[in-house]
Amino acid sequence: MRLRRAVAPLALCAGLAVGLTACAADPDEGTNGVGKLSASEIEGKALSAADTAKAVRxxxxxxxxxxxxxxxxxxxxxxxxxxxxxxxxxxxxxxxxxxxxxxxxxxxxxxxxxxxxxxxxxxxxxxxxxxxxxxxxxxxxxxxxxxxxxxxxxxxxDGLIGLHGEKVKGDRDQIGGVRTVKVRGGADGEGGTLDVALEGSPYPLRLARGGGAGLVVLSEWNKDFPLTAPSKEETLDYGKQLPRT
Structure with missing residues (x-):
């Protein structure tokens, strides 16, 4: 009984300590650090990463x-x-x-x-x-x-990623299991919203274009794939001007 009474306060203290530590945890721990930057700096990092990439879906x-x-x-x-x-x-x-x-x-x-x-x-x-x-x-x-x-x-x-209006840093999210930070063009995202990876290279992973002009997901960054011209058996000549689509 005495041992039990002594252990109970120790367990309570340990629980409080863990809770306080969790509350004080750094949300950027284990990330690439871009979440600490300003909205404009995050957008710049995303543009630079995309410009140097060799492939994307x-x-x-x-x-x-x-x-x-x-x-x-x-x-x-x-x-x-x-x-x-x-x-x-x-x-x-x-x-x-x-x-x-x-x-x-x-x-x-x-x-x-x-x-x-x-x-x-x-x-x-x-x-x-x-x-x-x-x-x-x-x-x-x-x-x-x-x-x-x-x-x-x-x-x-280049045509997609740029946001319009004042850049505002938004909430954290996840795209395909990768942690992201949002950057908005304007307070309500009227100039577009960009999700930038917080893990690995700060690639742009999703863009909601302003004015309802579309939503695109960018994935498989730098993942190479084969490109081969079709064979003669697979190709035919249309024989005149192609239709305007």
Whole structure:
């Protein structure tokens, strides 16, 4: 009984000590330290990390000039591969250096080449031949620049990450199990909200664009992947100017 009475106060003291230690724990312990920086400094660190990266996966939605695009692209400095979905269709893009290829199903080619006109039998046959084949986009084609934009890592990252308005540091969060700190453009995030990794390199991991202009997730930073031009058997010539998508 005496031993029990002596141990009880010691246990209580130990519990209080642990509680006080936990309350005083540094929230940045075990992180890369960017959470201690100002909002503008955190954004700068994220931009620098992204600029020096060699590869990334970008997935999510972008809204531009009233059009919504759903992207799932793996990007690196010399090319990219992935898919783009618009209101009416889905197509795949593959870029190796400056060579850009587009692949879609017969429905895409039939719809895009005819618009509101009813496809002829010859048109249907042509679309069937293009079904699930790569079409090399000529660099002089008006669609080349637009389609290449979806495969340009530097262009996409630089165009997406910048926040507008006064930078404000927000709450902590987790993206894919990685701790992050938020940076907002404006007090309410009207200029966009960026989640920056607190573990490892301070890569940007998620961006909610201002004005409801889309939400994208950035993952697999620096994870390399193969890029190979399709074989001749996988490629067909469209034979005329590609449709504007």
């Amino acid at each position: 970008l997935s999510g939605t972008l809204v531009s000039k009233g059009d919504t695009f759903k992207l799932n692209m793996r990007l690196k400095q010399n090319g990219a591969t992935g898919s783009v979905t618009t209101k009416n269709s889905t197509f795949e893009l593959l870029r190796v250096g400056d060579a850009l290829y587009l692949k879609a199903d017969a429905g895409f080619w039939s719809h895009e080449t005819q618009g509101d006109d009813k496809p002829t039998e010859a048109d249907a046959e042509a679309a069937d031949k293009l079904d699930d084949k790569y079409v090399k986009v000529p660099q002089g084609d008006p669609s080349y620049k637009q389609l290449r934009g979806f495969t340009d890592m530097a262009l996409l990252i």
